[in-house]
Amino acid sequence: MNISTEDVRHVARLSRLNLTAAEEETMTGQLNAILHYAEKLNELDTEQVKPTTHVLHVSNVMRDDEVRDSLTQEQVMRNAPEEEDGQFKVPAVLE
Template sequence: MSITVKDVQHVAKLARLHLSPEEEALFTEQMNAILQYAEKLGSLNTDDVPPTTHVLHVSNVMREDVVKESITVEEALLNAPDEEDGQFKVPAVLD
């Protein structure tokens, strides 16, 4: 599969991009190089390679929850521009 200048112009129109003729030629060349590389990767034998979501092993690093002292409501509201009943008061955004 290869990309033509007409394909690049169509995608640019969909994306509402204004490309110069030089940019159209450059992007056509670059996209074709990407497709050629993808075709080369498609020819590799991956029968013995298990499917993965990441190249490297990724695991969540979790810590135990620890209960500890926190700031008081008064401290949290200390710099609030406006508060009511121990809560931040903000302008209404809905009717």
């Protein structure tokens, strides 16, 4: 697969980039070199390689969900800097 200069112009236009003719030629060459390098992966025999989503073993480190009683509204409101009508009152972040 090869990238043409027209492909580079199209992507640049979508990305709202103003490339000079020299930059378009440079990008075309660089992108084709990247694709050529990536195509080398097709030469590898991966028949015996199991599909993975991560190269290292990853396990969930979160605790098990356990049903337990919730805090009461009074307990929660003790942490409020200010309270108004049973709700936290905080400084406005938008004007």
